[in-house]
Amino acid sequence: MALEIYNTLTRKKELFTPLEPGYVGMYVCGPTVYSDVHLGNCRTFISFDIIYRYLKYLNYKVRYVRNITDAGHLEGDRDEGDDKFSKMARAQKIEPMEIVQRYTLGFRDVMQLFNTLPPSIEPTATGHISEQIAMTQTIIDNGYAYEKNGTIYFDVEKYNAEKPYGILTNRKLEDLLEGTRDLDGQDEKKGRLDFALWIKAKPEHLMQWPSPWGMGFPGWHIECSAMSSKYLGKQFDLHGGGMDLAATHHTNEIAQNEACFHKSPAQIWMHTNMLTVNGTRMSKSLGNGFLPHELFTGAHALLDKAYSPMTVKFFMLQTHYRSTLDFSNDALQASEKGLKRLWEAYENLQKMQYTLGEINVEIEEKTATLIHGFDESMDDDFNTAKVLANMFEIVPIINSIKDGLMPIGSISQNTFALLQTKMKSYLEDVFGLIPAQESNNNNLANVMELLIDIRKEAKLKKDFATSDKIRNQLSNIGIVVKDEKDGSVSWNIG
Ligand SMILES: [Zn+2]
Structure with missing residues (x-):
C-alpha cells in the first residue's frame, strides 16, 4: 500500500505523489504570537508534527516550513481595526516586538513540552516584508488588485470571472457573497469579498513599513503566499492548517498565488478539525477554552487534576486529525491509564530475550497482522488512532509472555524482532512520545x-x-x- 492523503480541495483521499520524487515540501500556517497558544492550535501543530515525522519515517527528505505571524493580523480577521500585536503592546505599554518575543518563546516552550520537532524553516512575517510587497506589486501588474488611498485590495470578482475563488471549500461566489454585509458608501473596496494585500498605516500605528504605496503593513493572507513560494517554490506538495483557516485565509492564499504565478500553490490541502469540551465547541468566550499550562497544572474549573503533556498528546493521537476531538476529565483519565499500560508493555517488550519455541500459528498471524497494520493505518491518511488501537491489541500478547502465560517462542523470531523495532519506531520516532522522561x-x-x-x-x-x-x-x-x-x-x- 502507498500513502493516501485526504485533500480538502478535491474532497477525497488521493494517492500521494510528490512533485519531485523523494522530496516533500510542506507548509503549515503557524501561530499568531500575540497571546498564549491555545489547545486547538496545539492539536494542529502536533498533528502536522506527526505527519512530518511519518514522512521522514518513509525516508522522504522533507522541508517543513511553519511561519510565525508577527505582523498584519488584524483583530477582526477583516481589514479593519488595529493589529493584534499593537493592541496588546498598547495595553501593556511595551513594544509590539516584545509581545512577539514573549509569545514566540512561549509557543516554542509548549511545542517542546509536547516533544514536537522544530520545522526546517520558521520564517516570520516581519522578516519578509519586501517579498510581500513584491508579490503585491506583481498581482497589481497582473490586473487582480487595485489601490485605494494607499491600501491595496485584491479584486475577487475579477479573479472569479477567470478562476473559481471558492474552489477550496467548494462554494460559488454568489453563496459567499450572501454571507457578507453590504458595503456602506464609505467603504474603499469595490467588492464585498475583496481583501487587503497591503494596508495603509495611520501615523500612530506602531508597526509600519515603507512601500511603493506609502507607509503601511501587509495583510495577513499575503505573508503565507510570499513565504511558502520563497522557501518551497510556486508549487509544493502539502499545505496544512486548522479547519477554520480554509474558508478565508487559505482561499485567499490560492487566489493570490494564482493571480501572481498563474499556479495553485499546493497539490494537497490538509485541515485539522476542531476541539470540543464535553461536547461543546471550545472557545475563549464560552470560558471552556484550555491553555496548555492549565492542563499541565490542572488549574481550570473543568479539570479534576493535572495531565502531563504526553498524556494530552497521547489523548489527541487517539482521534484521527480530521475528526472533532472532545476533551473531558473522563477521557483524559482514560488516556492517562492507557498510555501507562501501553508504555509499561513497551518497556517490558524491549527487555525481552527471544528463545525459540513452538510457534502458535494463530498468535503468530494475529501479531504479524497487527504490526503490518501500523504502516497501513498511517498510509490511510495518517490514522494514528488505528495504530494505537492495534497496539492495544498487542499489549495482552506482550503481557502474557512477560507473565509466563505464553512462551516467547509462540511468535516467530522475525515477527518478534519486527514487533520490537516497529513499536520503538512508532512510539518514539513517529509519535514522539517520551513518558519515561x-x-x-x-x-x-x-x-x-x-x-x-x-x-x-x-x-x-x-x-x-x-x-x-x-x-x-x-x-x-x-x-x-x-x-x-x-x-x-x-x-x-x-
Ligand atoms: Zn497562513
Whole structure:
C-alpha cells in the first residue's frame, strides 16, 4: 500500500505523489504570537508534527516550513481595526516586538513540552516584508488588485470571472457573497469579498513599513503566499492548517498565488478539525477554552487534576486529525491509564530475550497482522488512532509472555524482532512520545519530598547537622531548598 492523503480541495483521499520524487515540501500556517497558544492550535501543530515525522519515517527528505505571524493580523480577521500585536503592546505599554518575543518563546516552550520537532524553516512575517510587497506589486501588474488611498485590495470578482475563488471549500461566489454585509458608501473596496494585500498605516500605528504605496503593513493572507513560494517554490506538495483557516485565509492564499504565478500553490490541502469540551465547541468566550499550562497544572474549573503533556498528546493521537476531538476529565483519565499500560508493555517488550519455541500459528498471524497494520493505518491518511488501537491489541500478547502465560517462542523470531523495532519506531520516532522522561521528573519530585521530610524531622529533633547536610549537599548538586515564611519548604533547580 502507498500513502493516501485526504485533500480538502478535491474532497477525497488521493494517492500521494510528490512533485519531485523523494522530496516533500510542506507548509503549515503557524501561530499568531500575540497571546498564549491555545489547545486547538496545539492539536494542529502536533498533528502536522506527526505527519512530518511519518514522512521522514518513509525516508522522504522533507522541508517543513511553519511561519510565525508577527505582523498584519488584524483583530477582526477583516481589514479593519488595529493589529493584534499593537493592541496588546498598547495595553501593556511595551513594544509590539516584545509581545512577539514573549509569545514566540512561549509557543516554542509548549511545542517542546509536547516533544514536537522544530520545522526546517520558521520564517516570520516581519522578516519578509519586501517579498510581500513584491508579490503585491506583481498581482497589481497582473490586473487582480487595485489601490485605494494607499491600501491595496485584491479584486475577487475579477479573479472569479477567470478562476473559481471558492474552489477550496467548494462554494460559488454568489453563496459567499450572501454571507457578507453590504458595503456602506464609505467603504474603499469595490467588492464585498475583496481583501487587503497591503494596508495603509495611520501615523500612530506602531508597526509600519515603507512601500511603493506609502507607509503601511501587509495583510495577513499575503505573508503565507510570499513565504511558502520563497522557501518551497510556486508549487509544493502539502499545505496544512486548522479547519477554520480554509474558508478565508487559505482561499485567499490560492487566489493570490494564482493571480501572481498563474499556479495553485499546493497539490494537497490538509485541515485539522476542531476541539470540543464535553461536547461543546471550545472557545475563549464560552470560558471552556484550555491553555496548555492549565492542563499541565490542572488549574481550570473543568479539570479534576493535572495531565502531563504526553498524556494530552497521547489523548489527541487517539482521534484521527480530521475528526472533532472532545476533551473531558473522563477521557483524559482514560488516556492517562492507557498510555501507562501501553508504555509499561513497551518497556517490558524491549527487555525481552527471544528463545525459540513452538510457534502458535494463530498468535503468530494475529501479531504479524497487527504490526503490518501500523504502516497501513498511517498510509490511510495518517490514522494514528488505528495504530494505537492495534497496539492495544498487542499489549495482552506482550503481557502474557512477560507473565509466563505464553512462551516467547509462540511468535516467530522475525515477527518478534519486527514487533520490537516497529513499536520503538512508532512510539518514539513517529509519535514522539517520551513518558519515561516524565516519570524521571516524577521520581525526582518524590525523592525531594522524602528528603524534605527527613530534614524537617531532623530539625524538630534539633539535629541541625543532618538538616544542614541535606540542604548543603543538595545545593552542591544545584538544587536549592528554601524555607518559606509560612513554614513550608520549596525547592528548585537553580
Ligand atoms: Zn497562513
